[in-house]
Amino acid sequence: MPEVRIKTLPPPHGGKLVERVVRDPQMAMKLMQKCSAVYDIKPTLFKGNPVRNVYREIMSVCYGFFSPVEGSMTKADLESVLEKRRLTSGWVFPYPILFDISEEDFKKLGVGAGDWLLLRLKGEPFAILEIEEVYEIVPGDVAVRTFGTPEKNPEVVKVPFDQKHTGYNIYCSLNPIILAGKYTIINEPKLRPPFDRFWYPPKRCREEFEKRGWTTVIAHQTRNVPHTGHEALMKNAAYIGDVKPCDGIVVNAIVGAKRIGDFPDEAIVEGHEMVHLAGYIKPERHLVTFTLWDMRYGNPIESLIHAVIRQNMGISFHMFGRDHAALGEYYDIFATQILWSKGIPSFGFNEPPYMVEGGFYIRPQNIEEFWFCPKCKEFAYSANCAHKGIYSRYSGSFIRGIINEGVMPPPEIYRPEVYKVVVKWWQKFGYPFNNEKYLKEREERLEVDLPHMELPAHLKK
Amino acid sequence: MAKFFGVVIDETRLKAIKGTPLEEKVEPIFGGALKRLVLEVPDDLGQKVIDQFTKARFDARGFIEETPASFKRLVFKKILEMKSLGPEVMEAALAEIPSIKDDIAKEDKELPVPDIDISDVLELQKNPAQKPA
Numbered sequence: 001m002p003e004v005r006i007k008t009l010p011p012p013h014g015g016k017l018v019e020r021v022v023r024d025p026q027m028a029m030k031l032m033q034k035c036s037a038v039y040d041i042k043p044t045l046f047k048g049n050p051v052r053n054v055y056r057e058i059m060s061v062c063y064g065f066f067s068p069v070e071g072s073m074t075k076a077d078l079e080s081v082l083e084k085r086r087l088t089s090g091w092v093f094p095y096p097i098l099f100d101i102s103e104e105d106f107k108k109l110g111v112g113a114g115d116w117l118l119l120r121l122k123g124e125p126f127a128i129l130e131i132e133e134v135y136e137i138v139p140g141d142v143a144v145r146t147f148g149t150p151e152k153n154p155e156v157v158k159v160p161f162d163q164k165h166t167g168y169n170i171y172c173s174l175n176p177i178i179l180a181g182k183y184t185i186i187n188e189p190k191l192r193p194p195f196d197r198f199w200y201p202p203k204r205c206r207e208e209f210e211k212r213g214w215t216t217v218i219a220h221q222t223r224n225v226p227h228t229g230h231e232a233l234m235k236n237a238a239y240i241g242d243v244k245p246c247d248g249i250v251v252n253a254i255v256g257a258k259r260i261g262d263f264p265d266e267a268i269v270e271g272h273e274m275v276h277l278a279g280y281i282k283p284e285r286h287l288v289t290f291t292l293w294d295m296r297y298g299n300p301i302e303s304l305i306h307a308v309i310r311q312n313m314g315i316s317f318h319m320f321g322r323d324h325a326a327l328g329e330y331y332d333i334f335a336t337q338i339l340w341s342k343g344i345p346s347f348g349f350n351e352p353p354y355m356v357e358g359g360f361y362i363r364p365q366n367i368e369e370f371w372f373c374p375k376c377k378e379f380a381y382s383a384n385c386a387h388k389g390i391y392s393r394y395s396g397s398f399i400r401g402i403i404n405e406g407v408m409p410p411p412e413i414y415r416p417e418v419y420k421v422v423v424k425w426w427q428k429f430g431y432p433f434n435n436e437k438y439l440k441e442r443e444e445r446l447e448v449d450l451p452h453m454e455l456p457a458h459l460k461k
Numbered sequence: 462m463a464k465f466f467g468v469v470i471d472e473t474r475l476k477a478i479k480g481t482p483l484e485e486k487v488e489p490i491f492g493g494a495l496k497r498l499v500l501e502v503p504d505d506l507g508q509k510v511i512d513q514f515t516k517a518r519f520d521a522r523g524f525i526e527e528t529p530a531s532f533k534r535l536v537f538k539k540i541l542e543m544k545s546l547g548p549e550v551m552e553a554a555l556a557e558i559p560s561i562k563d564d565i566a567k568e569d570k571e572l573p574v575p576d577i578d579i580s581d582v583l584e585l586q587k588n589p590a591q592k593p594a
Contacts, residue, residue: 191593193593196593196594197589197591197592197593198591199593199594204594259516260515260516261516261527270586273586273589273590273591274582274585276590277582277585277586277589277590278582278585283590283591287591288591322521323521327518328518328519329519333521372491372492374489374491374492374493377492392490392491392492393521393522395520395521395522395524395526396520397518397520397524397526397527398467398520398522398524398526400526400527401469401526401527401528401530401533402469402495404529404530404568404572405469405530405533406530406572406573406575407469407471407495408575408577410491410494410495411494412491412492412494413491413494413495417581417582417585420577420579420581420582421582423574423575423577423579424579424582424583426572426574426575427574427579430570430571430572430574431570431571431572432572435569435570436569437570
């Protein structure tokens with residue numbers, strides 16, 4: 001009989017966890033000496049509003065969330081990702097990771113292949129980009145090829161992407177010059193509260209699992225304050241495991257620039273934390289974490305970056321629900337589950353991503369839906385409950401709508417403690433959701449502060 | 462496929478429709494924890510609503526969501542006036558959007574914070590299970 005017990009955490013995607021963070025100030029100074037120019041990181045703007053900040057990608061690369069990616073992609077890697085959803089090394093990777101810069105800034109910097117560029121964030125040295133290649137892109141073309149089209153990807157893409165899609169706008173708003181090469185953080189940022197207590201980069205996360213004795217762990221992707229349907233999903237999906245249900249449930253929030261109308265990230269991470277502080281899941285079995293990433297809302301494509309991140313964190317299973325990381329009706333609502341159950345050939349997957357070469361160890365837990373059924377008197381699983389016409393389906397936007405109208409959600413929808421976390425941040429920001437003011441202020445504040453670090457003399461000019 | 466527009470019915474709204482044929486159309490949701498009236502609108506009319514507001518969208522259930530609260534109030538007003546849940550209610554509400562433009566603009570900036578006591582969660586947060594590294 002085969003042994004079914006899972007005894008170890010899955011290996012990092014690509015075989016080795018990337019960690020490119022220099023913590024020795026003398027070494028940092030040595031590396032800065034090799035830089036020939038300084039560049040202040042700027043947010044990517046769409047119609048004047050911040051939609052992305054490349055610093056988040058640099059953090060996620062250097063702390064290993066995106067292993068085996070080590071920096072801004074070369075043209076060959078970019079083409080390979082857009083064509084096959086694979087790096088040139090053969091490992092599955094879904095999104096272009098790029099350091100883009102305007103022609104004007106490029107001319108001013110006067111750098112080229114072989115040069116090192118010091119990247120400054122919030123006025124302080126932050127990271128180094130070892131420029132390996134400089135090339136140009138057509139941002140609109142990258143955007144279309146990233147998300148697919150109904151003609152090329154008829155299995156799951158229903159309508160062409162347009163300016164109502166945040167992820168599409170991110171790629172359309174990139175600058176045309178790409179500086180490709182490895183990133184190294186040389187001045188480790190300090191995470192701001194409340195994010196600091198949820199910062200579990202892959203290395204720390206794996207250490208935490210070992211400390212807790214976890215070998216079977218399931219990931220819950222979130223961009224929402226959890227309602228009771230999310231809680232039912234987490235608890236029930238975690239019954240997968242080996243000889244017993246999963247040891248741990250890891251919530252991994254995607255933190256970054258988001259859509260107007262989403263919940264603020266502060267409320268999202270603290271809302272999930274409240275699920276264990278208020279005792280709905282024991283804290284010994286529940287870990288709230290986040291990854292810095294400006295969400296692309298790419299449904300099946302986004303599910304692949306989630307698999308990269310969570311496998312690198314040491315997670316063995318991943319919940320995928322309907323409309324996973326989706327926005328609007330661009331993709332089939334079950335596109336992610338199609339990908340993870342039979343594959344999507346037009347995106348380079350003749351089989352599910354855990355069966356292809358260069359794919360994942362992490363396994364999907366494709367969940368249909370939970371709804372509230374007054375006859376079952378429970379959060380019923382859609383494949384079980386046959387009480388058509390009386391159950392109530394969950395909808396994040398419906399819940400945001402009742403909050404917006406000033407109606408307190410009943411406990412059947414929101415745990416009262418979780419709703420009070422929303423109110424806490426509502427008091428602070430004057431608004432329960434992301435609005436233009438919040439997004440702009442948030443972009444100045446970011447999620448990190450940087451310690452002061454002196455520049456070498458030759459870069460002070 | 463038709464689209465839907467839900468209006469949450471609280472105590473005040475329930476009083477306003479008491480004794481009218483609308484009262485019978487109130488649906489309980491989440492086991493009766495909430496009540497609502499549902500308008501069914503044709504696709505093109507649903508799309509017209511979405512086009513009016515930047516955040517508005519159809520959710521996975523086919524409901525028009527994330528419209529401003531002042532628009533929902535306007536739709537309820539029109540339901541009351543017309544004593545109907547037909548598409549003409551939505552047509553009438555769309556025609557009156559200019560009258561609530563200022564309210565909508567204000568809503569995007571500020572919403573009054575609910576007056577509830579949150580001291581119990583602040584207490585719980587004083588001793589988090591997860592600590593910074």
